[in-house]
Amino acid sequence: MSLLLECRLLTKRYPLRLALNQVNLQLGKGKIVGLLGPNGSGKTTLIKLANGLLTPSGGHVLVNGQEPGVETKKVLAYLPERSYLPEWMTAGQALDYFYDFYENFNMAKAEDMLARLGIDKKDRIKTMSKGTREKVQLILVMSREADLYLLDEPIGGVDPAARDYILNTIINNYRENATVVISTHLIQDIEKVLDEVVFLNRGEISLHMTVDQVREERGMSVDALFREVFKC
């Protein structure tokens, strides 16, 4: 089996804290994976390492068998947890920006998704609500025909209806051999769309199973298991 994302003894140390401690993780193709853990458990650090935005303090992270770099950025689509589009841009300009940057950006698909949401290409990012901005950013990322999608908190700040829209967009747009990693702590909302879950606890992986395995073996939902494991 070829792996899309692999971590070998991956460690990240910040000056005062150990964010990831010798993490081993293997993710194959064609899956939707939930990267779950409470705040500060290392989810964003892991995603940033895979993107090459941070460098490991120890161990390795491989995307499609390669260390993060120009080649891996071509096949990896990343949705950061924060808004990063310049406020002066219009939706149409943001699309052009992505089209210029990425060979695998499917303009027709992006335009279609914008139109369906009733977002005009002339609308400025500045005037959009938080939910609309998040949708536009998701459209940009999901319109790339990538192999690996890393979505950091894609449903964090939006209302339940927008959440459904976002999840539907993910289901409808990921390609058969692509893998989507969704980091979140809002498990209940996304449990049904996940194949596998990875629990991250204080920088270590405490569980990696399929959703149906959790339900079969533990007799409870991932949400219930999460509440049990991470009980404060």
Place this chain on the structure above:
Amino acid sequence: MSWQFASDRPIYAQLVEVIQLKILSGEYEPGGKLPSIRDLAAEAAVNPNTLQRAFSELEQKGLVHTQRTAGRFISEDQDRIESLRQQYAKQAVQGFYGRMQSLGYSTGEIVTLVTERMEEENL
């Protein structure tokens, strides 16, 4: 309009039940074409791989079959569907009967209650 699932059992097993019920009730007609995995996954708001697994199970039960390139179809075997339907009905009755008994009703009382209910329906 996504489907509802219980939290304590595997989702694929619940998908099997929902789709099976649609076939047994005739909502999905014998020999009819099923929606594509992608469309149905979007409708149910579930993972396409989970739905795929549910379809494999329905294929094993002989309720669904795949024709290469053409898609996925409901079985044309009406006898098979009918026998599963009767089996399902039997289980439903057994479940009901069991619950009524645990409430302390005798068989006679249960029959009376069901008859009364039927008369209400007719009105």
